[in-house]
Amino acid sequence: MGKGLYISKSVGITLIVLAVAAVATIIALSVVFHNEKSRTVEKPQINETDQWKSYRLPGTLSPQYYNITLWPRLVPDANGMYIFTGHSGVAFTCVKETGLILIHSNKLNYTLTPEGHHAKLTGLEGAKAPAINKTWLEVETQYLVIQLSETLQVGKIYWLYMEFQGELANDLRGFYRSEYFEDGVKKVVATTQMEPTDARKAFPCFDEPAMKAVFHMTLIHPSGTVALSNGTKTITLRNQNVLQTKFKPTLKMSTYLVAFVVSEYSSIRTAAETDVRIWARRTAIEAGHGDYALSITGRILDFFQSYYNSKYPLPKSDQIALRDFDAGAMENWGLITYRETSLLYDPITSSNKDKEWVSTTIAHELAHMWFGNLVTMKWWNDLWLNEGFATYVSYLGVDDVQPTWNIKDLMVMTETHKAFAFDSNKFSRPLSLPEEEVKTPAQINALFNTITYSKGGAVLRMLSEFLSEPVFARGLSAYLKQFAYGNTVYTDLWGKLQEVVDADPEVNLPATISEIMNRWILQMGFPVVTIDTRTGNITQNHFLSDADSKPSRSSPYKLLLNRLLFVSPHGFWPTVSSHSYLQIIRANMINMSLALRTTSYLSEEREYLPWQSAIKHLNTFINRFRHTEVNTKMQKFLRSKVQPLFHYLKNITADWTEILSSHTDQYNQLNAISLACTAGVEDCLDLTKMWYRQWMKNPDKNPIKHSMRSTVYCNGIAAGGSEEWEFAWNLYKKSVDDAEAELLIYILSCTRKPELLNRYLNYTLDPNMVQKKHVNYVIRHVANNVVGQPLAWDFIRANWSTKTTFASKVDGNV
Template sequence: MGKGFFISKAVGIAAIIVGAGALATIIALSVVYSQEKAKNNDNVLPTDGGTTSKPPVTTTAPSNEPWDKYRLPKSLVPDHYNVTLWPRLKQNLTTGLFIFTGQSTVEFVCAEETDLILIHSNKLNYTKRENNHLASLTSLGGVKAPSIKSSWLQQVTQYLVLQLDGKLMKDHRYHLHTDFTGELADDLGGFYRSEYMEDGVKKVVATTQMQPTDARKAFPCFDEPAMKAIFHITLIHDLGTVALSNGHDVQKTVFQPTEKMSTYLLAFIVSDFSFINNTIDGVLIRIFARTPAIAAGQGDYALNKTGPILKFFEKYYNSSYPLPKSDQIALPDFNAGAMENWGLITYRETALLYDETFSSNSNKQRIATIIAHELAHMWFGNLVTLRWWNDLWLNEGFASYVEYLGAHEAEPEWNVKDLIVLSDVHRVFAVDALASSHPLSSKEEDIQKPAQISELFDAISYSKGASVLRMLSDFLTEKVFTMGLRTYLAEFAFGNAGYTDLWSHLQMAVDATGTDIPETVSNIMNTWVLQMGFPVVTVNTSTGIISQKHFLLDPDSEVTTPSIYKCVDGLSYFPPLRTINLYVFIISGSDWVLANINVVGYYRVNYDQGNWERLLGVLSTNHVAIPVINRAQLVDDAFNLARAKIISTVLALRTTKYLNKEREYMPWESAVGNLDFFYLMFDRSEVYGPMQDYLRNQVTPLFTHYKSLTDNWKNVPVGHMDQYNQVNAISLACRTGLRECQNLTNQWFNQWMETKLNPIHPNLRSTVYCNAIAAGGAKEWEFAWSQFKNASIAIEADKLRYALACTKQPWLLNRYLEYTLDPNMIRKQDATSTIVYIANNVIGQSLAWDFVRARWSYIFTQYGGGSFSFSNLVNGVTERFSTEYELQQLKQFKEDNAEVGFGSGTLAVDQSIERTIANIKWIAENKQNVLDWFKAEEKP
């Protein structure tokens, strides 16, 4: 029995307007297509005399028909496509639309007799062909093809449906022909439009983002990762523009056939970009970007590092790069960070372009690691591809792990491999400690709809995947891990596989090398893959007993996700006992124990009170006796164990007392990250003042250290980590009200305003801009806004966009929020992150929440449908929630927008509710103790 629902008058009117708008778009596209066809009767996209019209669409409730299911039947298997696309880079003056026209022929094999053809199609309008249908079918090999009886578009499940008057014959080949029109919209998905200004002229780029389910917006296709095929792509484009696709160009617009590949890895681009190139061992490497960016040398770093990283992965995989060229292109508008299209990787400008005048060392690291991440996919993901999206974690988790290995090859002096602990392990612990988390691998039947697929692109898939694979590599040894990886890639090259196939090959490597493991790889790893969460291991040094249990941030929360594994007794939750990696020291006759050295295990560690006291003693007297990564671990574990009521919050706070002697980046970054939670919980309460006093005293020695090290801020620290920690020193010193720091940042910013020459080093710009804008008023904000609008370097624009959210003026923040709805003010790709920046500001948090609630339908329609990062918006605007009133607002928000939906942010809504409940409890139980502790620490 279906559930009824009602809508308010306002929502009803809005729905009618949206529906009318959609209909108008379809009609307009049809008009434009007809106009273009009339003007180009001799063009290379013949329409066979057909007409484009709005095809019939289904409006009835879903049934059990094949076209109402989201997965394709197994009856048809594509072999290759011939696709010709013609994007119009000029706006039609009558309709105001940008469009593309296309023609596709797909050759497929009939695997099972059927009288039905289902092929994915979304937001495409078709030119009617013979017998007034939306496609035509021909047979190969002398067998007559059945006629098309009826054809229509099934919008919900995104199919072009063709019912036949007879059956396709098993093992016979057929051609399906279509002519179609689509909008080259600015929605950042499928075949879309990116715009930018150059020399006062608006330029348009036609580009693509297919992952996970948007190839069907560019042309009709069997849009599932296991439906691999060869693609023959032709692009028609204006004189003076450059066409790119996965294959190497043979002529101006015709590309060599691709390798056998999945639809989500396709890419085609038309632009007037420039490029730089070199060739390494026969592989052509090119970096494309806006002409001024290439001329300014902003692609040089990427070009110089791509070759070494590519060669590293060839050695790591023991497999030659499988394509003749590797193109990488920086796009002004791009929703993700980058996309691993095979042979044509697309990036945000900030993820590929480096300019030493504007780019910080963190920008440089991001470029190196993202290039490594995407190049890792050329084999793991592209050559061998997941069968279905429920195994996405293996694709993205693997690339997120080995990106550190590739970046280390490019920049060996950075020690970047250590940073996986902060950036991935600790990051995902925060999510995986919630009862609303989810396992790495989902059941295939649970991941069907495009929104469900998009929802998987989260911290669990990326960061937990990276963490457990790093643990596995350490446990098996890198030699065994890479041996299994190489045979896995060799067996499934140009095909599809699942994570169990990788376990089988790793087991083969274990057996071949005689590696001693007490369980099979599959049995060991399934405990990590098939259940959510992770354990906390308690090491009791007084009894010698080691125990473990499921770690939950809120121990009272109810875990409803079923699991066949019970982490209650013994150590069955994770690999055998030796992987706990105990590290025992004897210092001055006092034994102390430290577990999980370098945090290679995916678990937290607790100790008996006596060992905690001994560890705190070592931190206070000889902190360097503990490895630097484990100093970061002790702080992070302690604060999170306290949030879970396993140890006291005061004990966690005591781990920060030694920081006035700490000069290393990782422990400081761990502390700052955990203290951010205290700011979120207490920056609206009486705890804030004493907390500020304590932290100011702790960070002042670090601030002074960097002042001395840099000769009063004239120089840049030499080490990569030191450059990072200098930012921490200034950021926290200014945040806690250290007058010398605030004067310094204001002085630099005022000098920039007065002289128009920026004296601030790129490493420090984000934090200096933020603090100066926070301390200033409208004058400072307007100056920064003008610099943002005029910035020709995307990395500099990003720093300013972040800092503009730091103002303490509510009216400026409200105006800034309104700007996020206008792509001429804030690019669509940046809208949601800008709202989150504003919500991070204690003044802007309630403004951002009210803004999102009031405009949810519009925001979701414009930015949320297929956005991988949409969960960040939901989490970002609710992160500070810690009152019963805010909890009720959040629950009401979920209820009010159930019909609109939350897309890839659906799980984030539940996580936000769970987190808010935990925050309310934590404050009730800890506020007074925390206040008393901070006050006591400030007494002489």
């Protein structure tokens, strides 16, 4: 018998009781563990793997304020580089639990902490900051990535501090340098262009428009220079050979509106309630080139305060003219930066068109002080909310200070017709894109085009017209009041306008604001409206300039036109009736002979607007037929129409020696000369060649009136050869005035000689030949020349990687 284990009865019972108790304990613990596990599972899981590969911030952190100190060096270092150094801190609130900090950073070099990290993290207001595990720069998505040992606490505030260095390059982006010569001495300006995604190139920041914060700025700069920023200067301290200027904190605003400039500029100012100052090169200020801008800025601000029923929220408005600036202007809150030709006006040498451009640009930027700055789009897909409004109301602002110009009527020519041409392309896009389609900096930059600015402005004008201007303005006022210092989407605007409409019994719409307007902003293109004059029936179809093309996006047009058509004369659509034939002929919708017969009245027409509308469309046919057998007949047809206007204006201006007083009459003079020379009117060709030759013989004594120079120069070069072109090119190389340089940039593209146009395009590859800020202008102007179109296209394809480096706001918009 084998060995066994003997257990007494009493011991066995005890063991059984203990076993049962153990099982019960295990079951109880299992229940407790299951309940605890359930609670843990229900808690949101944080998956932060590879968040730095997304171009959008995760929304876990919200910046409150920044302290930024920057020191730009206005002389090169031992390596020949211009640099800036700086340090900044940002206070942010944790709004969602996270163990990861993503902050935008591009082309900045950091001073590492003793632990080898790019930043330091501390807690504020009693918060305890977790330790930093690891930091690195994610170049593709432009982040500084900070991984933490523990998660940040929701609702707690933290402070992130960094020290860094960057290049003060001449690339017109972020914090960059501009250069000019004064009295034979080279001067360097440190300035900024943050919009849309380049604040991160000046200092680390949460660089999205919804990430609004307050900015405390300090600039260190050389003695003899002046520092400017968004806020008002509080104090300037002298420290050996440098100055330290501190500024009052800004209002809550987006990073793309941050601006600072260090220069040797001079200024003029007003003594009004709002401190308005115009800054420019000393010689430009002394010559009075800033006087016109100063005379209208305060008046336009007053107009917008009244129109929006909202006080300008800042104590000052600095406006500064820069030699090297990519866009027309930039609406930085409190410190608006301009290309020189957009702010400075010389009453002796500038043209009427120059004055209009300065006026509309200033009005556009000041309009942004409310639309865009006070209330900002949530994301770039709704950029049109900023730019479309500024485009539309800029005409109202200029009309208030220049009532004799009839500028509101010109909007149809300058914006609506321009948008028609762009939006009839099969590759157009809606005004408002889905948010997920706009992520990368390249995708954001692509939005700065005619659709955003011109179509946005035209559609909003249409909305204003059928609501009536007072109702529209009341809606804008309510919108600005509710969303001040915040961010919105387009539906927020429709909602406030609808509230005003519902409260006004005199406004009777066929549908809600949203139902009407979403059809215009969420679809690409526009309809062509056909009116049957016998029955009154109205039909509509998506208009494409190439009727056989297939649009890149579906646009099932069903617009509410039956009632709106006659309510608003400013609708964003052409009609197939007795008007707009020339516009729709390109889509092969009507017979060309019929369309051209509608222009028969032009031989009797003397007013600017009808002629301007006709010329815009006639130019299409001029270019189409220039190298065909139809060209001779086309030229004869054009001469029959324009000769009466040409000779009429010649007579009333004493053989072109006088300039007419009316704003639009001056434009009509240019139209008459331009079309007459294009059509081969001998008197016109002889006139422009004579003037151009006289100018070539004596460049210092130009016989051509300033308002007519653009047209005369262009026709002189078009009719001439290499000698005429070289004369203008040498003047460009020697030009010191931006307005003169940009005029010469344009007229050099007027030649009809392919070899000259090719040489001109190749010059854009060398910054010593064509300045970077002029590169896109050259390409655009050459592409607008019928001879240059294929040359420009071949050039772009051959140099695509180079040209994208200089990509700017596509249409030179502001």
